[in-house]
Ligand code: GTP
């Protein structure tokens with residue numbers, strides 16, 4: 001109860017990722033599950049391209065452990081775990097022209113507990129595809145915005161770093177890269193974005209901020225970009241977890257995404 005009383009607003013997660021990655025499909029699947037927990041196998045409703053952000057109220061099933069219970073005694077934790085926990089997800093449009101205004105702007109939301117970045121694992125099999133480059137550019141911009149958020153001089157108290165879940169979706173498709181390979185591909189593609197941005201030769205997307213671009217993702221050291229670097233330098237923890245919202249393996253991995261959410265509550 002301490003956690004709930006401390007902030008009046010519902011703990012909120014920001015759902016980001018390129019168009020077509022499966023954000024709205026994911027939210028509608030867990031929305032159905034949270035309104036009817038019995039109906040585990042339900043297919044998400046068909047979606048269309050999102051054009052505005054939507055705040056969706058959800059309940060985390062009581063069976064999923066909460067991070068705030070980690071240090072409680074077994075008895076205490078099992079008592080509390082029987083109740084579902086309210087939280088919200090802000091679904092955002094992934095289209096390149098809507099990202100700044102409708103998605104990344106939400107990083108200032110004080111109720112945020114974490115960021116979920118959904119990728120389509122099947123477009124990452126070739127590093128030259130435009131979908132692959134677009135995914136990396138958007139993830140780069142998101143991580144840079146998170147990095148800048150920490151050094152925001154306008155805010156009164158220092159902000160805590162937000163954890164990031166990269167949901168490697170569409171694992172049901174045979175062209176999908178396996179989760180470990182998704183992680184490697186994203187890291188190397190982000191390194192390419194970082195190099196081209198720092199040379200000022202960038203043609204990919206726009207800068208996320210009015211700040212002059214001298215702050216480089218990961219701090220501008222000599223090392224190649226890795227997610228680990230962001231954890232070491234900026235306390236930003238990044239997990240990559242595979243799954244599928246639709247298709248033959250619909251719902252696979254979704255439990256682990258919910259467990260990640262629970263770990264942030
Ligand atoms: P925007 O709203 O444009 O940003 O896209 P979005 O991320 O909300 O994608 P959306 O949920 O609308 O899904 C796009 C398409 O991918 C839809 O046709 C979904 O049916 C399909 N899709 C979503 N998840 C999966 C998955 O796990 N596997 C497969 N095979 N298809 C999926």
Ligand code: MG
Nearest residue numbers: 023024049050
């Ligand atoms: Mg959508």
